[in-house]
Amino acid sequence: MNYQWYPGHMTKARRMMQEDIKLIDLVIELVDARVPFSSRNPDIDELAKNKSRLILLNKSDLADKAKTARWVEYFQQKGFYVLELNAKTGAGMKAIDGVVKEACREKIERDLKRGIKNRPVRAMVVGIPNVGKSTFINSYAGKACTKTGNKPGVTKGKQWIRLNKTTELLDTPGILWPKFEDQSVGLKLALIGSIRDEILNIDELAISLITFLSAEYKGILAERYGIEEEGTPLAMLEAIAEKRGCLLKGKGLDYSKAAGILIDDFRSGRLGRLTLELPEEKEA
Ligand code: G4P
Numbered sequence: 001m002n003y004q005w006y007p008g009h010m011t012k013a014r015r016m017m018q019e020d021i022k023l024i025d026l027v028i029e030l031v032d033a034r035v036p037f038s039s040r041n042p043d044i045d046e047l048a049k050n051k052s053r054l055i056l057l058n059k060s061d062l063a064d065k066a067k068t069a070r071w072v073e074y075f076q077q078k079g080f081y082v083l084e085l086n087a088k089t090g091a092g093m094k095a096i097d098g099v100v101k102e103a104c105r106e107k108i109e110r111d112l113k114r115g116i117k118n119r120p121v122r123a124m125v126v127g128i129p130n131v132g133k134s135t136f137i138n139s140y141a142g143k144a145c146t147k148t149g150n151k152p153g154v155t156k157g158k159q160w161i162r163l164n165k166t167t168e169l170l171d172t173p174g175i176l177w178p179k180f181e182d183q184s185v186g187l188k189l190a191l192i193g194s195i196r197d198e199i200l201n202i203d204e205l206a207i208s209l210i211t212f213l214s215a216e217y218k219g220i221l222a223e224r225y226g227i228e229e230e231g232t233p234l235a236m237l238e239a240i241a242e243k244r245g246c247l248l249k250g251k252g253l254d255y256s257k258a259a260g261i262l263i264d265d266f267r268s269g270r271l272g273r274l275t276l277e278l279p280e281e282k283e284a
Contacts, residue, residue, distance in 0.1 A: 010177045017047060017174040023122055024170070025107045026052040026100065030127035030136060033063035033084060034275050036071045037282045038188040039128055041176040048126075052103040053080045058132040060084040060092065062267075064275035074279035087136040096140065097164075104167055121167045122160070126174035130194045133173035137161075141169050188276050193267045206259030207233045209266060212276065220271055237262070 021027070027048040032039040036057060055075050060068055068084055075082040081099045085092035104121040111119055127133050141161040160168040178194070180186050187208055190200050210233040213220050222229050227239035240246075241258035248254045265271045 013175045013177060014043075014047075017126065017176070020124060020170060020174055021047055021051070024048075024051060024124045025121045026054060026103050026123040028054045028056060028100075028123055028125045028136075030056045030058045030085075030087075030125065030131040030133055032131050032192055032194075033057035033060040033068050033071070034192055035188045035277055036075075037277050037279075038185040039131055039178070039192070039194070041128060041179045043179070044126060044176055052107060054096075054099060054103060055080045055082045056087075056096075056136070057082065057084045058087050058136065061086040061089070062269045062273060064273050067275035067278060070279055071275075085136070087132040087139055090139055093139060100163075100167060108166070120162075122170065123163075123167060124170040124174055126176055128176045128178045128194070130192075133175075137169070137171065137173060141171070191263070191266065191276065202259045202263060203237075203255055206237055206255075206262050209262060210236050213271075213274075217272070217274060220274075224265065224271055 027044070029040065029044060029048075036055075057063070057068055057071055072082045072084065081103055083092060083095050083099060085096075087093075100123065107121050111117070125133050125137055141163060159171045161171050162168050178185065178189055186195070187205070189195050190205055191209060210221065214229050214233070214236065218229065221227060221236060221240070225240045225243050227236060227243055229236065237255055237258055238253060240262060241253040241255055244258055244261055246254040246257040246261070262271075266274065
């Protein structure tokens with residue numbers, strides 16, 4: 001499968017982010033905990049150099065707990081503050097304030113050394129589409145509804161939300177573009193639902209998911225669909241179609257319907273908490 005990202009959007013998003021980031025002390029980057037590597041664009045490291053960095057492994061409710069712990073360790077070793085989060089329910093939200101304060105404390109101390117006093121610390125949220133940026137901003141800043149006015153140098157209409165005495169958050173997230181370094185990145189983003197389904201080959205996607213699950217999460221397909229996990233991935237998709245009564249109007253099995261059921265079960269977490277990649281694969 002071939003995935004495309006439009007250069008026009010990319011250039012505009014990058015330009016906007018470069019402007020915004022100049023005013024920022026802390027970058028809060030959201031990634032999808034099921035694919036922390038594929039759902040982040042490492043260009044942010046260059047764009048946000050010299051800034052404090054917090055990575056939120058969002059949608060952690062859908063990700064494999066043990067593997068998330070390994071990703072936390074990985075990012076911490078790279079020098080990021082890291083937390084796992086479920087922005088939808090707010091689980092993990094309480095810990096954020098403490099970490100933001102800690103990151104800001106560093107900043108305030110640096111300011112004081114340079115003789116700057118009482119300048120609010122400013123943060124912004126960044127991430128590729130669909131990682132949960134808006135959900136997070138609403139949940140995190142929703143309670144602190146005090147919006148401050150426009151600031152010089154920021155595109156008109158941009159607003160800062162005062163989180164507490166010392167910290168302000170830009171109300172609009174910075175949009176990063178996915179980085180399709182190889183086809184496996186595109187495939188994983190398609191699996192988590194970050195690429196419009198209309199342009200995807202759902203059967204191919206399901207076959208890839210079955211291949212992955214039967215290798216890494218043995219027993220999951222058997223448990224959910226009551227099939228034998230044997231034979232080719234196509235044979236397993238056929239077995240799911242049979243078990244679920246996915247029939248074409250004329251005769252024969254409706255593979256695409258079975259594929260849709262499988263992908264939907266994966267995305268919604270009905271197949272369990274699953275992570276598609278590990279830090280060591282990235283480093284390999
Ligand atoms: P974005 O701004 O980064 O583009 O993402 P947005 O907040 O719009 O979130 C994208 C989808 O991800 C939304 O689902 C949102 O509810 C869901 N989401 C965000 N955070 C979490 C999380 O921690 N866990 C889970 N399971 N889902 C999360 P949607 O399908 O667009 O809407 P809805 O089904 O919630 O109504």
